[in-house]
Amino acid sequence: MEILVLYYSRNGATAGMAQLIARGIETVAGCQARIRTVPPVSTVCEATEDDIPAEGPPYASLEDLDECAGLALGSPTRFGNMAAPMKYFIDSTSNLWLGGKLAGKPAAVFTSTSSMHGGQETTLISMMLPLLHHGMLITGLPYSETELLTTTSGGTPYGPSHTAGTDSKRPLSDEEKLLCGALGKRLATISMALHAHD
Ligand SMILES: Cc1cc2nc3c(=O)[nH]c(=O)nc-3n(C[C@H](O)[C@H](O)[C@H](O)COP(=O)(O)O)c2cc1C
Numbered sequence: 001m002e003i004l005v006l007y008y009s010r011n012g013a014t015a016g017m018a019q020l021i022a023r024g025i026e027t028v029a030g031c032q033a034r035i036r037t038v039p040p041v042s043t044v045c046e047a048t049e050d051d052i053p054a055e056g057p058p059y060a061s062l063e064d065l066d067e068c069a070g071l072a073l074g075s076p077t078r079f080g081n082m083a084a085p086m087k088y089f090i091d092s093t094s095n096l097w098l099g100g101k102l103a104g105k106p107a108a109v110f111t112s113t114s115s116m117h118g119g120q121e122t123t124l125i126s127m128m129l130p131l132l133h134h135g136m137l138i139t140g141l142p143y144s145e146t147e148l149l150t151t152t153s154g155g156t157p158y159g160p161s162h163t164a165g166t167d168s169k170r171p172l173s174d175e176e177k178l179l180c181g182a183l184g185k186r187l188a189t190i191s192m193a194l195h196a197h198d
Pocket residue numbers: 008009010011012013014015075076077078079080081112113114115116117118119164165167168
């Protein structure tokens with residue numbers, strides 16, 4: 001069973017979270033992570049990016065979304081919201097929406113910001129909105145993940161988060177790492193349970 005970990009990252013912070021979430025997914029027997037990214041968007045609207053990125057995971061296709069058993073969606077925070085390249089990709093999913101292809105699949109969200117109070121929760125909640133329109137089943141993190149109570153960096157019940165600092169170079173804290181792994185594991189466990197009832 002494959003869970004799609006789909007993210008955009010400019011400076012690597014959200015990419016690092018994606019890797020940890022993928023590792024969490026793969027702690028659940030029978031579950032595999034499929035990691036995908038999206039290209040940046042250009043101010044020249046006709047501009048197109050190569051089909052294969054120079055480095056990192058491949059660009060996501062609509063088939064990746066159609067085929068996955070669950071979705072972890074990640075984006076850096078941009079002015080308290082998800083980054084345009086991720087929104088642009090999501091805006092291309094109308095046919096999946098029309099066909100109800102994502103309805104009933106579990107989904108979760110994650111983000112990275114520069115500053116502690118720079119809008120992690122608003123970004124996470126706004127990323128949930130299009131997924132709810134698709135009929136996806138949103139999960140966050142329960143406080144039984146006790147790092148939620150002790151973290152002095154990122155980590156929210158709405159999904160894992162990271163406070164990367166103004167230069168975006170601060171490494172993930174132990175709590176942030178553990179919460180990424182916990183989210184991946186939770187998503188994979190829910191996907192397996194739902195699949196058992198197919
Ligand atoms: C246009 C723009 C807007 C941003 N808006 C915010 C913001 O609202 N709050 C914040 O804390 N950081 C903001 N940032 C910083 C990024 O969220 C932060 O550097 C993030 O960790 C980058 O993730 P990445 O390394 O995956 O690209 C912004 C950065 C850019 C370029």
